[in-house]
Amino acid sequence: MKRIGIISDTHGYLDTIDLALDATMDQDIDMWLHAGDYGDDARYMQTRTDVPVYAVRGNNDRVQPLEPKEQLIPLEDTYIYMTHGHEVSYDKRIQELVHIGNAMGARLIVCGHSHIHKEKLLGDTLFVNPGSIALPRDGSGGTFAIVTYANGIFNVDVKPKKEII
Template identity: 35%
Template sequence: MKIGIVSDSHGSMGAVEAMLAHPAAKGVAVWLHAGDFAPDADALARLAGVPVYCVAGNGDWPSPRVKDEELVALAGHRILLAHGHTYGVQYGRERFAKAARQAGADIAVYGHTHCAENCMMDGVLVLNPGSVARPRDAMEGSFMTMELTEGNAPGVQLIRFEPR
């Protein structure tokens, strides 16, 4: 199963559309949106025509329909999805990785820092796709794709592209 991972779109539908036009976005069955801004996830679902799991970021208005974090089960894996600001990810990801492990997740996805990351922490794959619209670690926007199959390690790819 091909999963798309995006974060920190900040209302830039041009960046979301450019991401969806990228060849790496073809065949994505489910998108994970790690917040800032949650309404962009609704537009992503309409444009991509596939399910989108979304969490609220520090730039989102409180809403009873958008949670601060989600535990998503896909293809035999459990993914903790959060924006990361409530875990202080800008100071380190240890608390977030620990929360994922305690929730029984083998993958933890966050945003907030606008910097891409792919690392293992205490047996949890910790991923940040960077920002699709306002990157801080490169000149291009970024997102990730992840191939998930039950019983196998995830295959993750970081994609950088020119946002509109």
Template identity: 30%
Template sequence: MSKVLVVSDSHGMTKELEVIRERHLDDVDLMIHCGDSQLDPDHKSLTGYFTVGGNCDFGGFPLELVTDVSGKKIFITHGHRYSVKTSLMKLTYKAQESGADIVCFGHSHILGAEVIDGTLYLNPGSIRLPRHRVEKTYVILDLQENVVRMTVYELNGIEISGLAREFKFN
């Protein structure tokens, strides 16, 4: 069992990324930033985050990362190279190609999670400029053997009630 924190689209925020990291340092095993930090890769605010580059990032960030956590393969990208604002089709092809169980992406600033063909697609929204909701959001995934539990948090660390979901894997 592991917990994974997922944040995206912080667009220049520094203190907030540090506060989120310190708030959850002892209860998560991995912290992911899905791009558009608009910071240098070695900026202290990104310390501890597994980070990819977005369309507003320059230099030094990988465009994609893959990692294994608790037996789940996680594919991480910003999403701009896969046209995620219009469809998840291109991202679905890439996820299948990489054998991902979970795909973490950003770019649209829209919080969302859905399972397509047994793969969980997660966009944690934005902690700077959310779209389709007022709350600035990030997500913690609780990975268990056959279940992933998702909890959504506001930037201030308060859980948003009614948004927790559970996804089952075969």
């Protein structure tokens, strides 16, 4: 089983990264994904964990060095497609990103940008937006996500910040 931590839109609030890392310290996370806004936060995250941290550039990332706009990350027998999501139409974001990711062989599609957590299973493809643990826009108080992948099946657990404080 693989366990993937997903965080986005931390916007310089490094204490929220510390909260997520501390809350998952005993969960054997295999990798962390940072879906943009801010790349510096993802680099900070890498200094706090021994597992790989993959990041993409968000619409507020302007400090050099810049992360790539998108990433295709190997995961056992499939791939993870990650982008911030700001360059795709809001109304069709899920469908468009799933289409792009599926065309590359990905079955886990990750984006951020909206600061609103969302997960949707489309066939055997899982779309995840972890929301924002720092600046939520969904009344949640802040969220991040843990996705597990075992025997070809994805499961997602959205973690509310208020439960880990």
